[in-house]
Amino acid sequence: MVVGAVGVIAVLVTGCVALPGLRRPDIATFSERFTLPPANDASSVRVRFGGVSTLLFEVDGAPALMTDGFFSRPGLGAILTAKIGPDAAAISYGLGQMDVEAVPLIVPLHAHYDHAMDAPWVALKTGARLLGDASIRNIARGSPLAETRVDTVTPGKPVVFGEWTLTFIPAEHAPTRFRLPGEITKALRPPARVSEWREGQPWTLFVEHAPGTHRAKSFLVHASAGYRPGEIARALAGRCVDIVFLGVGGAGHQRSSERERLWTETVRAANASRVILIHWDDLFQGLDQPLRPMSYVTDNFARTIEHFERLAAADGRDLRLPPVFDLFDPYSDLPAQREPCYGSTLTGAHRD
Numbered sequence: 001m002v003v004g005a006v007g008v009i010a011v012l013v014t015g016c017v018a019l020p021g022l023r024r025p026d027i028a029t030f031s032e033r034f035t036l037p038p039a040n041d042a043s044s045v046r047v048r049f050g051g052v053s054t055l056l057f058e059v060d061g062a063p064a065l066m067t068d069g070f071f072s073r074p075g076l077g078a079i080l081t082a083k084i085g086p087d088a089a090a091i092s093y094g095l096g097q098m099d100v101e102a103v104p105l106i107v108p109l110h111a112h113y114d115h116a117m118d119a120p121w122v123a124l125k126t127g128a129r130l131l132g133d134a135s136i137r138n139i140a141r142g143s144p145l146a147e148t149r150v151d152t153v154t155p156g157k158p159v160v161f162g163e164w165t166l167t168f169i170p171a172e173h174a175p176t177r178f179r180l181p182g183e184i185t186k187a188l189r190p191p192a193r194v195s196e197w198r199e200g201q202p203w204t205l206f207v208e209h210a211p212g213t214h215r216a217k218s219f220l221v222h223a224s225a226g227y228r229p230g231e232i233a234r235a236l237a238g239r240c241v242d243i244v245f246l247g248v249g250g251a252g253h254q255r256s257s258e259r260e261r262l263w264t265e266t267v268r269a270a271n272a273s274r275v276i277l278i279h280w281d282d283l284f285q286g287l288d289q290p291l292r293p294m295s296y297v298t299d300n301f302a303r304t305i306e307h308f309e310r311l312a313a314a315d316g317r318d319l320r321l322p323p324v325f326d327l328f329d330p331y332s333d334l335p336a337q338r339e340p341c342y343g344s345t346l347t348g349a350h351r352d
């Protein structure tokens with residue numbers, strides 16, 4: 001997501017761009033959800049969370065795939081009053097904290113700055129290829145990354161990358177009021193106004209590792225808190241998914257019925273045993289500070305997690321929050337998968 005119009009108006013009215021006193025949920029309130037176990041030598045798939053929707057997946061001890069790769073996190077004041085661009089020091093710091101020097105593949109999950117702005121520069125530093133739509137390609141064209149290092153996504157067509165199979169399922173962006181819809185149609189050379197990073201096509205990334213083997217694993221990364229009715233269920237065609245990494249930015253300002261529909265269209269559609277919430281942190285604060293939820297001006301994370309805790313308990317699913325930068329094993333103590341999958345028999349939204 002990008003900052004909502006309410007946030008912009010609040011800043012303009014108050015004249016306050018540092019926003020030191022904005023209230024927000026206390027992260028300590030959710031400490032019992034930060035309990036994913038650290039990865040160990042027996043963990044086949046290991047994950048690090050770098051804030052917003054940046055996730056690094058490792059398999060058998062080697063980095064394999066990174067979503068987004070966003071580390072610059074310019075402050076709200078800079079976003080509203082200046083041009084922004086990748087921050088080399090922040091990228092180096094973020095990659096250092098992620099303990100990664102090389103990664104084969106980076107996948108931005110849509111083209112907004114808080115997902116895709118840094119990706120070509122992270123690819124340059126890590127030797128990665130970049131995989132995305134036409135907007136992502138135009139972000140890369142504005143960087144020194146060679147265009148031969150960028151691959152274009154075809155919706156629904158699986159991409160095989162080593163032991164990984166990636167399928168890009170078209171998604172909808174969270175229904176925030178300042179979405180900047182549309183494509184990036186020419187090379188985007190930073191620094192630029194935040195509005196230059198148009199939305200592009202949001203994706204749900206369906207990842208299968210070693211499908212058809214005893215080592216098979218699967219997960220979804222759904223970065224933005226919107227949905228296309230039935231899209232994930234259709235794409236999965238009855239297949240279950242172990243884990244959904246669910247982006248919830250802005251979900252706390254949605255109607256309760258819409259939030260439940262988001263859960264139904266993602267978590268229930270995949271019949272996931274575990275849900276790990278992402279994109280809940282205050283993206284206007286650097287990664288050298290402890291992560292904290294977004295302020296009540298832009299979101300209400302307490303409302304989202306309390307609602308999803310109820311839904312997870314009712315469904316018999318496990319709900320967690322990822323530690324920042326610490327390598328965790330998302331498959332440890334994974335609850336048993338329920339059968340059959342919801343598949344195309346999605347339940348409708350429940351009304352308040």
Ligand SMILES: [Zn+2]
Nearest residue numbers: 001002112224
């Ligand atoms: Zn966005």
